[in-house]
Amino acid sequence: MARITAGVATSHVPAIGAALDNGKSGEDYWKPVFAGYEASKAWIAAEKPDVVILVYNDHASAFSLELIPTFAIGCAETFQPADEGWGPRPVPVVEGHPELAWHLAESLILDEFDMTIVNRMDVDHGLTVPLSLMFGQPEAWPCRVIPLAVNVVQYPPPSGNRCYNLGKAIRRAVDSFPEDLKVVIFGTGGMSHQLQGPRAGLINSAFDHAFLDRLVEDPEGQARVPHLEYVREAGSEGIELVMWLVMRGALDDRVKVAHRFYHVPASNSAVGHLILENA
Amino acid sequence: MSAKPYHDIPGTIVFDAAQSRLGYHLNMFCMSLMKADNRAAFKANERAFLDRWPMTEAQKRAVLDRDWNGMLALGGNIYFTSKIAATDGLSFQQIAAMMSGVSQPEYAEMMLKGGRSVEGLRSKSEAR
Secondary structure, three states, X not given: OOEEEEEEEEOOOHHHHHHHHOOOOOOOOOHXXXXXXXXXXXXXXXXXXXXXXXXXXXXXXXOOOOOOOOEEEEOOOEEOEOEOOOOEOOOOOEEOOHXXXXXXXXXXXXXXXXXXXXXXXXXXXXXXXXXXXHHOOOOOOOOEEEXXXXXXXXXXXXXXXXXXXXXXXXXXXXXXXXXXXEEEEEEEOOOOEOOXXXXXXXXXXXXXXXXXXXXXXXXXXXXXXXXXXXXXXXOOOHHHHHHHHHHHHOOOOOEEEEEEEEEEEEOOEEEEEEEEEEO | OOOOHXXXXXXXXXXXXXXXXXXXXXXXXXXXXXXHHHHHHHHHXXXXXXXXXXXXXXXXXXXXXXXXXXXXXXXXXXXXXXXXXXXXXXXXXXXXXXXXXXXXXHHHHHHHOOOEOOOOOOOOOOOO
Protein backbone atom coordinates (compact mmCIF):
# COMPACT_ATOMS: atom_id res chain seq x y z
CA MET A 1 0.00 0.00 0.00
CA ALA A 2 1.09 3.55 -0.62
CA ARG A 3 1.60 5.67 2.49
CA ILE A 4 2.38 9.27 3.39
CA THR A 5 5.29 9.25 5.82
CA ALA A 6 6.02 12.93 6.26
CA GLY A 7 5.32 16.49 5.23
CA VAL A 8 7.63 19.32 4.26
CA ALA A 9 6.65 22.98 4.35
CA THR A 10 8.84 25.58 2.73
CA SER A 11 8.78 29.03 1.18
CA HIS A 12 9.41 29.07 -2.57
CA VAL A 13 10.99 32.52 -3.06
CA PRO A 14 12.14 32.84 -6.72
CA ALA A 15 15.34 34.70 -5.74
CA ILE A 16 16.46 31.54 -3.90
CA GLY A 17 16.35 29.65 -7.18
CA ALA A 18 18.17 32.45 -8.96
CA ALA A 19 20.87 32.52 -6.26
CA LEU A 20 21.43 28.79 -6.67
CA ASP A 21 21.34 28.86 -10.47
CA ASN A 22 23.81 31.76 -10.61
CA GLY A 23 26.28 30.27 -8.14
CA LYS A 24 25.56 32.81 -5.40
CA SER A 25 24.53 30.40 -2.65
CA GLY A 26 27.87 30.90 -0.88
CA GLU A 27 27.46 34.69 -0.62
CA ASP A 28 26.96 36.18 2.84
CA TYR A 29 23.40 37.20 2.01
CA TRP A 30 22.34 33.68 0.98
CA LYS A 31 24.52 31.49 3.22
CA PRO A 32 22.11 31.48 6.19
CA VAL A 33 19.18 30.54 3.93
CA PHE A 34 20.89 27.50 2.45
CA ALA A 35 22.41 26.57 5.83
CA GLY A 36 18.85 26.17 7.11
CA TYR A 37 18.25 23.43 4.55
CA GLU A 38 21.42 21.37 5.09
CA ALA A 39 19.68 19.15 7.64
CA SER A 40 16.70 18.88 5.28
CA LYS A 41 18.81 17.58 2.42
CA ALA A 42 20.28 14.91 4.71
CA TRP A 43 16.80 14.08 6.00
CA ILE A 44 15.27 13.57 2.58
CA ALA A 45 18.31 11.62 1.34
CA ALA A 46 17.63 9.17 4.18
CA GLU A 47 13.85 9.26 3.79
CA LYS A 48 14.08 8.38 0.06
CA PRO A 49 10.47 9.06 -0.98
CA ASP A 50 9.26 7.40 -4.17
CA VAL A 51 6.86 10.24 -4.86
CA VAL A 52 6.49 13.84 -3.70
CA ILE A 53 3.04 15.42 -3.91
CA LEU A 54 4.01 19.07 -4.26
CA VAL A 55 1.37 21.64 -3.33
CA TYR A 56 2.29 25.02 -4.78
CA ASN A 57 0.89 27.91 -6.75
CA ASP A 58 1.53 29.00 -10.29
CA HIS A 59 2.52 32.69 -10.69
CA ALA A 60 0.98 33.61 -14.05
CA SER A 61 3.26 31.11 -15.80
CA ALA A 62 1.09 28.11 -16.77
CA PHE A 63 -2.21 29.82 -15.96
CA SER A 64 -3.01 33.35 -17.10
CA LEU A 65 -6.43 34.90 -16.44
CA GLU A 66 -8.01 32.76 -19.16
CA LEU A 67 -8.38 29.77 -16.85
CA ILE A 68 -8.02 29.95 -13.08
CA PRO A 69 -8.42 26.50 -11.51
CA THR A 70 -8.76 26.56 -7.73
CA PHE A 71 -7.18 23.09 -7.39
CA ALA A 72 -5.34 21.49 -10.32
CA ILE A 73 -3.50 18.17 -10.34
CA GLY A 74 -0.75 17.38 -12.83
CA CYS A 75 -1.28 13.94 -14.36
CA ALA A 76 1.37 14.15 -17.11
CA GLU A 77 4.45 11.98 -17.58
CA THR A 78 6.71 15.04 -17.40
CA PHE A 79 6.57 18.75 -16.61
CA GLN A 80 9.00 21.25 -18.11
CA PRO A 81 10.48 24.09 -16.02
CA ALA A 82 8.63 27.24 -17.09
CA ASP A 83 10.18 30.21 -18.85
CA GLU A 84 9.22 33.00 -16.46
CA GLY A 85 10.67 35.73 -18.66
CA TRP A 86 14.38 35.06 -18.18
CA GLY A 87 14.51 31.57 -19.73
CA PRO A 88 13.65 28.36 -17.86
CA ARG A 89 15.59 27.54 -14.67
CA PRO A 90 18.47 25.16 -15.46
CA VAL A 91 16.94 22.34 -13.41
CA PRO A 92 15.98 18.80 -14.41
CA VAL A 93 12.67 18.04 -16.08
CA VAL A 94 10.11 17.03 -13.46
CA GLU A 95 8.95 13.45 -13.86
CA GLY A 96 5.38 12.84 -12.81
CA HIS A 97 3.66 9.74 -11.54
CA PRO A 98 0.61 9.52 -13.83
CA GLU A 99 -0.75 6.34 -12.27
CA LEU A 100 -0.89 7.74 -8.74
CA ALA A 101 -1.89 11.20 -10.00
CA TRP A 102 -4.89 9.81 -11.89
CA HIS A 103 -5.81 7.70 -8.87
CA LEU A 104 -5.67 10.85 -6.73
CA ALA A 105 -7.83 12.74 -9.22
CA GLU A 106 -10.46 9.99 -9.30
CA SER A 107 -10.47 9.51 -5.57
CA LEU A 108 -10.55 13.24 -4.77
CA ILE A 109 -13.37 13.98 -7.22
CA LEU A 110 -15.52 11.16 -5.82
CA ASP A 111 -14.60 12.48 -2.36
CA GLU A 112 -16.20 15.80 -3.46
CA PHE A 113 -13.02 17.76 -4.27
CA ASP A 114 -13.58 18.84 -7.86
CA MET A 115 -10.03 18.82 -9.17
CA THR A 116 -8.98 20.22 -12.52
CA ILE A 117 -7.00 17.54 -14.36
CA VAL A 118 -3.93 18.89 -16.16
CA ASN A 119 -2.11 16.92 -18.84
CA ARG A 120 0.20 19.66 -19.97
CA MET A 121 1.67 22.24 -17.64
CA ASP A 122 5.02 23.96 -17.27
CA VAL A 123 6.05 24.33 -13.64
CA ASP A 124 7.46 27.60 -12.33
CA HIS A 125 9.59 28.55 -9.31
CA GLY A 126 6.72 27.71 -6.99
CA LEU A 127 7.42 24.05 -7.67
CA THR A 128 11.10 23.97 -8.64
CA VAL A 129 12.54 26.10 -5.80
CA PRO A 130 11.29 23.69 -3.09
CA LEU A 131 12.84 20.79 -5.06
CA SER A 132 16.14 22.68 -5.26
CA LEU A 133 16.09 23.47 -1.54
CA MET A 134 15.43 19.86 -0.58
CA PHE A 135 17.47 18.01 -3.21
CA GLY A 136 20.17 20.50 -4.22
CA GLN A 137 21.39 20.46 -7.82
CA PRO A 138 21.24 16.84 -9.07
CA GLU A 139 21.36 15.73 -12.72
CA ALA A 140 17.85 14.33 -12.30
CA TRP A 141 15.34 14.72 -9.45
CA PRO A 142 15.62 11.59 -7.31
CA CYS A 143 11.88 10.90 -7.16
CA ARG A 144 8.64 11.35 -9.03
CA VAL A 145 6.68 14.54 -8.40
CA ILE A 146 2.94 15.16 -8.63
CA PRO A 147 2.25 18.90 -8.97
CA LEU A 148 -0.85 20.11 -7.18
CA ALA A 149 -1.49 23.75 -8.03
CA VAL A 150 -3.67 25.94 -5.82
CA ASN A 151 -4.96 29.31 -6.97
CA VAL A 152 -3.75 32.02 -4.61
CA VAL A 153 -3.34 34.78 -7.24
CA GLN A 154 -7.00 35.56 -7.95
CA TYR A 155 -8.77 36.42 -4.69
CA PRO A 156 -10.27 34.50 -3.00
CA PRO A 157 -8.07 31.44 -2.72
CA PRO A 158 -9.75 28.38 -1.23
CA SER A 159 -10.33 28.74 2.51
CA GLY A 160 -7.82 27.40 4.98
CA ASN A 161 -10.37 24.83 6.09
CA ARG A 162 -10.95 23.68 2.50
CA CYS A 163 -7.20 23.27 2.06
CA TYR A 164 -6.90 21.34 5.31
CA ASN A 165 -9.73 19.00 4.31
CA LEU A 166 -8.23 18.52 0.85
CA GLY A 167 -5.14 17.27 2.67
CA LYS A 168 -7.28 14.75 4.54
CA ALA A 169 -8.81 13.59 1.26
CA ILE A 170 -5.34 13.24 -0.27
CA ARG A 171 -4.40 11.03 2.68
CA ARG A 172 -7.42 8.77 2.08
CA ALA A 173 -6.58 8.61 -1.63
CA VAL A 174 -2.92 7.68 -1.07
CA ASP A 175 -3.90 5.10 1.55
CA SER A 176 -6.13 3.38 -1.00
CA PHE A 177 -3.46 3.10 -3.74
CA PRO A 178 -2.42 -0.55 -3.98
CA GLU A 179 1.23 -0.13 -5.01
CA ASP A 180 3.81 0.01 -2.24
CA LEU A 181 5.00 3.63 -2.45
CA LYS A 182 6.54 5.99 0.06
CA VAL A 183 5.00 9.43 -0.39
CA VAL A 184 6.08 12.77 1.11
CA ILE A 185 3.81 15.78 0.71
CA PHE A 186 5.15 19.34 0.36
CA GLY A 187 3.17 22.48 1.18
CA THR A 188 4.90 25.57 -0.17
CA GLY A 189 4.74 29.38 -0.31
CA GLY A 190 4.84 32.13 2.29
CA MET A 191 5.79 33.07 4.84
CA SER A 192 4.78 36.69 5.50
CA HIS A 193 5.43 38.87 2.46
CA GLN A 194 3.82 41.55 0.37
CA LEU A 195 5.09 42.23 -3.13
CA GLN A 196 2.81 45.07 -4.14
CA GLY A 197 1.90 48.64 -3.39
CA PRO A 198 3.14 51.05 -0.72
CA ARG A 199 3.03 48.26 1.92
CA ALA A 200 5.52 46.10 -0.09
CA GLY A 201 8.21 44.53 2.06
CA LEU A 202 5.90 43.74 4.95
CA ILE A 203 7.25 41.03 7.24
CA ASN A 204 5.52 39.84 10.41
CA SER A 205 7.80 37.46 12.30
CA ALA A 206 5.43 37.21 15.26
CA PHE A 207 2.64 36.03 12.96
CA ASP A 208 4.99 33.60 11.22
CA HIS A 209 6.25 32.00 14.44
CA ALA A 210 2.71 31.66 15.76
CA PHE A 211 1.67 30.07 12.45
CA LEU A 212 4.55 27.57 12.65
CA ASP A 213 3.55 26.63 16.21
CA ARG A 214 -0.12 26.35 15.47
CA LEU A 215 0.28 24.40 12.22
CA VAL A 216 1.98 21.69 14.27
CA GLU A 217 -0.15 21.77 17.43
CA ASP A 218 -3.57 23.09 16.43
CA PRO A 219 -4.04 22.76 12.67
CA GLU A 220 -7.83 22.71 12.98
CA GLY A 221 -7.71 26.06 14.75
CA GLN A 222 -5.33 27.48 12.15
CA ALA A 223 -7.62 26.19 9.38
CA ARG A 224 -10.39 28.45 10.69
CA VAL A 225 -8.33 31.64 10.32
CA PRO A 226 -10.02 33.80 7.66
CA HIS A 227 -8.23 35.22 4.62
CA LEU A 228 -8.58 38.76 5.93
CA GLU A 229 -6.25 37.98 8.82
CA TYR A 230 -3.55 36.58 6.51
CA VAL A 231 -3.74 39.61 4.21
CA ARG A 232 -3.73 42.08 7.09
CA GLU A 233 -1.06 40.39 9.21
CA ALA A 234 1.12 38.47 6.73
CA GLY A 235 0.75 40.62 3.60
CA SER A 236 -1.21 40.21 0.40
CA GLU A 237 1.07 37.38 -0.74
CA GLY A 238 1.35 35.84 2.73
CA ILE A 239 -2.00 34.24 2.01
CA GLU A 240 -0.01 31.53 0.19
CA LEU A 241 0.32 29.96 3.64
CA VAL A 242 -3.08 28.29 3.22
CA MET A 243 -1.23 25.80 1.03
CA TRP A 244 0.69 24.56 4.07
CA LEU A 245 -2.63 23.41 5.48
CA VAL A 246 -3.07 20.95 2.59
CA MET A 247 0.19 19.30 3.64
CA ARG A 248 -0.79 19.33 7.32
CA GLY A 249 -4.19 17.79 6.62
CA ALA A 250 -2.52 14.82 4.93
CA LEU A 251 -0.54 13.96 8.08
CA ASP A 252 -1.53 12.38 11.38
CA ASP A 253 -3.25 14.61 13.93
CA ARG A 254 -0.11 14.37 16.04
CA VAL A 255 3.22 14.81 14.35
CA LYS A 256 6.88 14.98 15.28
CA VAL A 257 8.83 18.08 14.25
CA ALA A 258 11.99 16.77 12.59
CA HIS A 259 13.23 20.22 11.57
CA ARG A 260 12.20 23.86 11.85
CA PHE A 261 13.86 26.91 10.30
CA TYR A 262 12.99 30.59 9.93
CA HIS A 263 14.95 33.42 8.35
CA VAL A 264 14.43 37.01 7.21
CA PRO A 265 14.98 38.14 4.50
CA ALA A 266 15.14 36.36 1.18
CA SER A 267 14.57 39.20 -1.27
CA ASN A 268 11.07 40.46 -0.30
CA SER A 269 10.04 37.56 1.88
CA ALA A 270 10.38 35.69 5.15
CA VAL A 271 11.54 32.10 4.72
CA GLY A 272 9.92 29.39 6.82
CA HIS A 273 10.46 25.66 6.77
CA LEU A 274 9.19 22.62 8.65
CA ILE A 275 9.67 18.89 8.33
CA LEU A 276 6.91 16.94 10.07
CA GLU A 277 6.87 13.18 10.51
CA ASN A 278 3.88 11.07 11.28
CA ALA A 279 4.37 10.02 14.89
CA MET B 1 -18.22 48.49 -6.17
CA SER B 2 -19.25 47.47 -2.71
CA ALA B 3 -16.83 48.00 0.15
CA LYS B 4 -14.91 44.89 1.21
CA PRO B 5 -13.29 44.43 4.60
CA TYR B 6 -9.83 44.32 3.00
CA HIS B 7 -10.31 47.80 1.52
CA ASP B 8 -9.44 48.91 5.03
CA ILE B 9 -5.85 47.62 4.72
CA PRO B 10 -3.52 50.50 3.79
CA GLY B 11 -1.16 50.37 0.81
CA THR B 12 -2.68 47.14 -0.46
CA ILE B 13 -4.89 46.27 -3.43
CA VAL B 14 -6.42 42.82 -3.20
CA PHE B 15 -6.78 41.28 -6.66
CA ASP B 16 -10.44 40.38 -6.33
CA ALA B 17 -13.26 39.99 -8.85
CA ALA B 18 -13.67 43.74 -9.36
CA GLN B 19 -9.94 44.27 -9.98
CA SER B 20 -9.72 41.20 -12.21
CA ARG B 21 -12.57 42.44 -14.44
CA LEU B 22 -11.04 45.91 -14.60
CA GLY B 23 -7.59 44.65 -15.46
CA TYR B 24 -8.21 41.65 -17.70
CA HIS B 25 -6.74 43.13 -20.90
CA LEU B 26 -3.93 44.90 -19.06
CA ASN B 27 -2.91 41.61 -17.45
CA MET B 28 -3.24 39.66 -20.68
CA PHE B 29 -0.98 42.23 -22.38
CA CYS B 30 1.54 41.59 -19.58
CA MET B 31 1.17 37.84 -20.11
CA SER B 32 2.08 38.27 -23.79
CA LEU B 33 5.53 39.47 -22.63
CA MET B 34 6.35 35.87 -21.72
CA LYS B 35 7.22 35.45 -25.41
CA ALA B 36 10.51 36.90 -26.71
CA ASP B 37 8.91 38.11 -29.98
CA ASN B 38 6.33 40.12 -28.06
CA ARG B 39 8.97 41.59 -25.77
CA ALA B 40 10.90 42.73 -28.84
CA ALA B 41 7.80 44.22 -30.46
CA PHE B 42 6.89 46.03 -27.23
CA LYS B 43 10.39 47.45 -26.83
CA ALA B 44 10.54 48.54 -30.48
CA ASN B 45 7.36 50.63 -30.19
CA GLU B 46 5.59 50.51 -26.86
CA ARG B 47 2.62 52.65 -27.87
CA ALA B 48 1.96 50.64 -31.05
CA PHE B 49 2.17 47.36 -29.18
CA LEU B 50 -0.19 48.57 -26.45
CA ASP B 51 -2.67 49.73 -29.11
CA ARG B 52 -3.11 46.07 -30.11
CA TRP B 53 -4.89 45.50 -26.79
CA PRO B 54 -8.37 46.74 -25.82
CA MET B 55 -7.00 48.50 -22.74
CA THR B 56 -8.17 51.87 -21.48
CA GLU B 57 -6.09 54.94 -22.25
CA ALA B 58 -5.36 55.29 -18.53
CA GLN B 59 -4.02 51.75 -18.41
CA LYS B 60 -1.81 52.34 -21.44
CA ARG B 61 -0.57 55.60 -19.89
CA ALA B 62 0.29 53.81 -16.64
CA VAL B 63 2.30 51.20 -18.56
CA LEU B 64 4.15 53.83 -20.64
CA ASP B 65 4.90 55.83 -17.48
CA ARG B 66 5.88 52.66 -15.55
CA ASP B 67 3.46 53.82 -12.89
CA TRP B 68 3.57 50.53 -10.95
CA ASN B 69 1.02 51.51 -8.30
CA GLY B 70 -1.18 53.08 -10.98
CA MET B 71 -1.24 49.80 -12.90
CA LEU B 72 -2.39 47.95 -9.77
CA ALA B 73 -5.13 50.51 -9.13
CA LEU B 74 -6.34 50.01 -12.72
CA GLY B 75 -6.67 46.26 -12.30
CA GLY B 76 -3.12 45.05 -12.79
CA ASN B 77 -1.92 42.09 -10.76
CA ILE B 78 1.64 42.14 -9.49
CA TYR B 79 2.53 38.72 -10.96
CA PHE B 80 1.49 40.08 -14.36
CA THR B 81 2.86 43.64 -14.13
CA SER B 82 6.19 42.23 -12.94
CA LYS B 83 6.56 40.80 -16.46
CA ILE B 84 6.94 44.40 -17.66
CA ALA B 85 9.65 44.82 -15.03
CA ALA B 86 11.39 41.67 -16.29
CA THR B 87 11.20 43.06 -19.84
CA ASP B 88 12.84 46.25 -18.54
CA GLY B 89 15.53 44.21 -16.78
CA LEU B 90 14.33 45.27 -13.33
CA SER B 91 14.29 42.91 -10.35
CA PHE B 92 11.25 42.34 -8.19
CA GLN B 93 12.99 44.15 -5.37
CA GLN B 94 13.57 47.20 -7.57
CA ILE B 95 9.88 47.58 -8.38
CA ALA B 96 8.93 46.84 -4.78
CA ALA B 97 11.12 49.80 -3.80
CA MET B 98 9.45 51.99 -6.44
CA MET B 99 5.95 51.00 -5.29
CA SER B 100 6.79 51.81 -1.70
CA GLY B 101 8.40 55.13 -2.64
CA VAL B 102 11.98 54.54 -1.52
CA SER B 103 15.28 53.91 -3.28
CA GLN B 104 16.35 50.33 -3.89
CA PRO B 105 19.26 50.53 -1.37
CA GLU B 106 16.87 51.92 1.26
CA TYR B 107 14.39 49.15 0.55
CA ALA B 108 17.10 46.45 0.66
CA GLU B 109 18.31 47.89 3.98
CA MET B 110 14.78 47.78 5.39
CA MET B 111 14.49 44.11 4.38
CA LEU B 112 17.86 43.27 5.99
CA LYS B 113 16.61 44.84 9.20
CA GLY B 114 13.61 42.52 9.26
CA GLY B 115 11.28 44.07 6.72
CA ARG B 116 8.46 46.56 6.99
CA SER B 117 6.72 46.35 10.35
CA VAL B 118 2.99 45.69 10.37
CA GLU B 119 2.57 48.09 13.30
CA GLY B 120 0.45 51.01 12.18
CA LEU B 121 -0.29 49.32 8.83
CA ARG B 122 -3.03 46.86 9.75
CA SER B 123 -5.92 49.15 8.95
CA LYS B 124 -6.47 52.63 7.62
CA SER B 125 -7.99 53.73 10.90
CA GLU B 126 -4.77 52.67 12.62
CA ALA B 127 -2.49 54.06 9.90
CA ARG B 128 -0.16 56.91 10.61
